[in-house]
Amino acid sequence: MGALVGLGVGIGLMLVWSAFFLPRSPSAPARTTGRATELLARAGLGQVPVPTFVALCVVCGVVTTLVLQVVSRTPPVAVAFGLMGAWAPVAVISGRARRRQRELAEVWPEAVDNLVSGVRAGMSLPDALAALGVRGPEPLRPAFDQFALDYQVTGRFGESLDRLKERLADPVGDRVVEGLRIAREVGGGELGRLLRNLSSYLRDDARTRSELEARQAWSVNGARLAVASPWLVLLLMSFQSDVIHRYASATGVVVLTVGAVACVIAYRLMMRIGRLPLERRILS
Numbered sequence: 001m002g003a004l005v006g007l008g009v010g011i012g013l014m015l016v017w018s019a020f021f022l023p024r025s026p027s028a029p030a031r032t033t034g035r036a037t038e039l040l041a042r043a044g045l046g047q048v049p050v051p052t053f054v055a056l057c058v059v060c061g062v063v064t065t066l067v068l069q070v071v072s073r074t075p076p077v078a079v080a081f082g083l084m085g086a087w088a089p090v091a092v093i094s095g096r097a098r099r100r101q102r103e104l105a106e107v108w109p110e111a112v113d114n115l116v117s118g119v120r121a122g123m124s125l126p127d128a129l130a131a132l133g134v135r136g137p138e139p140l141r142p143a144f145d146q147f148a149l150d151y152q153v154t155g156r157f158g159e160s161l162d163r164l165k166e167r168l169a170d171p172v173g174d175r176v177v178e179g180l181r182i183a184r185e186v187g188g189g190e191l192g193r194l195l196r197n198l199s200s201y202l203r204d205d206a207r208t209r210s211e212l213e214a215r216q217a218w219s220v221n222g223a224r225l226a227v228a229s230p231w232l233v234l235l236l237m238s239f240q241s242d243v244i245h246r247y248a249s250a251t252g253v254v255v256l257t258v259g260a261v262a263c264v265i266a267y268r269l270m271m272r273i274g275r276l277p278l279e280r281r282i283l284s
Contacts, residue, residue, distance in 0.1 A: 041169035042097035061086025072238035107137035112199035143167045223270035
C-alpha cells in the first residue's frame with residue numbers, strides 16, 4: 001500500500017512539474033475545414049452542421065433501401081439504389097454550390113462598381129462595403145450585412161474581411177476581398193483605379209466562362225444521361241418480380257457491381273475530359 005501511495009504522489013508531482021517547466025508544443029489550428037464543410041459553405045449553407053448533413057445522407061440511403069426492398073424484394077438491387085440515395089444530398093448540394101458560384105461571378109462586377117461609386121462620393125472603403133448590404137446585388141447583401149456588423153463591433157477591417165471570405169466561400173470573392181485589402185493599404189488615388197480595373201477584369205472573366213460553359217453543357221448532359229439510363233431501366237424492372245429476382249444470385253451481384261463501377265469510371269472520365277478548369281480558393 002505504501003508503495004502505491006508513493007507512486008501516486010510521485011506521478012502527481014511529475015505532472016505538476018511538467019505543466020510548469022516542460023516546453024509546450026504549438027497548438028493545433030482551432031478549426032480544420034473538411035470537404036463537407038467546404039461544400040456546404042460554397043453552397044451558402046455554412047450554418048448547417050456537418051453531422052446533420054451526414055445524418056441526412058444516411059437517412060436518405062436507408063429510406064431508399066427500404067423502399068426498393070419492399071418494391072423489388074431483391075436485396076442487391078435495394079442496396080445499389082440505397083447507395084445512390086445516400087449520395088443524392090451530396091449531388092444536390094454540389095449542384096447548388098456550382099449555381100451559386102456562377103451567380104456570384106455574374107454580380108461581382110456590379111458590386112465593385114457600387115464600391116467605385118461610393119468611394120467617388122467620399123465614403124471610406126469600410127463604409128462603402130457596408131453599404132453593399134443595402135444597395136448591393138441581392139445575392140451578396142446578407143454577407144455584407146454581416147460584414148457591417150462585424151466591423152461595427154470590432155473596428156478591425158482585416159478580421160472583418162477574413163470573416164467575409166469565410167461566409168462567401170467563393171474564389172472570385174477571395175480575389176475581390178484581397179484586392180480590397182491591398183486597396184486599403186495603398187489608399188489615395190490608386191483606390192479608384194484599382195477598383196475599376198478589378199471590375200473590368202471580373203466582367204471579362206465572367207463573360208468568357210459563361211460562353212465556355214454554354215458550349216460544354218452538351219457533354220455534361222450527355223454524360224449524365226448515359227449514366228442514368230441503365231439505372232432507370234433497372235428501376236422499371238424492379239416492378240417485375242420474375243425478372244428482378246435474377247439479380248439476387250451471385251452472378252446478379254457481380255453484374256450490378258461491375259455495372260456500377262463502369263458507370264462511375266465512365267462518368268468521371270467524361271466529366272474530366274469535358275470540364276473547364278475549376279477556380280480554386282488559393283487565397284483562403
